[in-house]
Amino acid sequence: MAQNVPVRCPACRREQVYAPSVYPCSCGAPVVAPLRRGAPAEPVTHRTWLDDWVTVRCGACGRRDRWPRPELGCACGTVLRIPVEGDPAPSHDASPGSGMAGDAAWPGPAHPPTADGPDPAAATRPGPAHIPLPPTAPVPRPAFQPVAIRTARDAVTAVALYLRWLGYRDVRRADQRPSSGIGLAARGVVAQVEPSVRPATLRDVECLWLTGMTESAVCVYFSLAGYAEDARTRADELGVPLFVLDLAGVPQPVNNPADELIAAGA
Numbered sequence: 507m508a509q510n511v512p513v514r515c516p517a518c519r520r521e522q523v524y525a526p527s528v529y530p531c532s533c534g535a536p537v538v539a540p541l542r543r544g545a546p547a548e549p550v551t552h553r554t555w556l557d558d559w560v561t562v563r564c565g566a567c568g569r570r571d572r573w574p575r576p577e578l579g580c581a582c583g584t585v586l587r588i589p590v591e592g593d594p595a596p597s598h599d600a601s602p603g604s605g606m607a608g609d610a611a612w613p614g615p616a617h618p619p620t621a622d623g624p625d626p627a628a629a630t631r632p633g634p635a636h637i638p639l640p641p642t643a644p645v646p647r648p649a650f651q652p653v654a655i656r657t658a659r660d661a662v663t664a665v666a667l668y669l670r671w672l673g674y675r676d677v678r679r680a681d682q683r684p685s686s687g688i689g690l691a692a693r694g695v696v697a698q699v700e701p702s703v704r705p706a707t708l709r710d711v712e713c714l715w716l717t718g719m720t721e722s723a724v725c726v727y728f729s730l731a732g733y734a735e736d737a738r739t740r741a742d743e744l745g746v747p748l749f750v751l752d753l754a755g756v757p758q759p760v761n762n763p764a765d766e767l768i769a770a771g772a
């Protein structure tokens with residue numbers, strides 16, 4: 507369904523091939539952003555959260571959802587935005603409050619928990635039953651309150667909530683965008699969210715681990731479609747926690763480092 511397109515970097519004139527990501531519609535059909543063939547890619551010089559998403563219509567059921575806007579990282583360091591059919595160019599005159607700070611950093615269509623909605627601190631059930639709490643744990647962690655995943659933004663929201671549940675505060679969009687998926691960060695942790703139907707690869711895991719080493723932070727991977735076998739093996743060797751996102755919005759640990767992260771928290 508997805509077709510590769512040639513992309514030329516306006517900064518270094520290097521030409522590359524871009525393969526658009528395939529995302530799962532809630533009806534089960536694959537969804538791909540229709541790229542505008544022949545239109546030049548544009549360097550990303552300014553970011554807002556809304557600019558990073560594009561509305562795409564499912565050809566099977568007609569549903570319109572928001573998915574990550576197609577982008578490609580050039581070897582020269584320039585991030586290129588790939589034009590999409592029927593989608594206007596992102597606005598670059600966003601107001602100061604439209605960036606990733608404070609409440610604006612909260613991802614997805616769901617809003618931060620309030621007294622009228624889900625509150626991770628309100629529940630009393632301890633963490634997952636299959637992970638015994640360490641005997642020195644001072645207070646059992648409350649139950650995680652998920653959000654259902656219907657779009658990529660929902661997946662990012664679910665991960666942001668989960669990181670907060672683990673004890674990481676001030677979760678925000680990562681400064682450096684990963685080669686695939688969406689990056690999140692907080693003090694002491696960097697996380698990568700892969701909301702497409704492509705299993706995470708060995709290279710994805712190794713790149714995240716290098717980012718964690720550079721930031722002197724824990725690195726955690728969340729994938730909707732799971733992981734390639736060699737990626738799981740390498741993650742075990744490097745101690746990278748891996749989680750699979752189910753559609754209920756609950757990250758499921760798939761290796762020992764993930765189990766240990768759940769038990770210890772931030």
